[in-house]
Amino acid sequence: MSHTSVQHAQPPAWDWNADLSPGERLELHELRQVVAEQRSDLDCLTDAHEQTKLLVDELQASLRRALNARFFRRRKVLVEARERGLL
Numbered sequence: 001m002s003h004t005s006v007q008h009a010q011p012p013a014w015d016w017n018a019d020l021s022p023g024e025r026l027e028l029h030e031l032r033q034v035v036a037e038q039r040s041d042l043d044c045l046t047d048a049h050e051q052t053k054l055l056v057d058e059l060q061a062s063l064r065r066a067l068n069a070r071f072f073r074r075r076k077v078l079v080e081a082r083e084r085g086l087l
Contacts (some may be wrong), residue, residue, distance in 0.1 A: 060086075062081040062084070065077050065081075066078055
C-alpha cells in the first residue's frame, strides 16, 4: 500500500464550494430586506432633518425680523409669522 492512496481517501480539510446553503440563502435574503428597510428609514429621516433645518432657518429669520423691527412694527411682523404658520 502506497502512502499516496491513504492521502486520497481522506476528505479535504476545507470546502471550496462557493454555493450557499438554503439556510444561508434565506439569511442573506432577510439581511438584504433589513438593509433596504433601513435605507428607506434613513432616507425619510434625512428628508425630515432637511425640512427641520429649513423651518429652523425660517423661524430664526422671523425672530430676527421681530427683534429688529421698531416697536410699532413688531405686531405686523408677528402677524406675518403667524400667517406663515411659524407661530
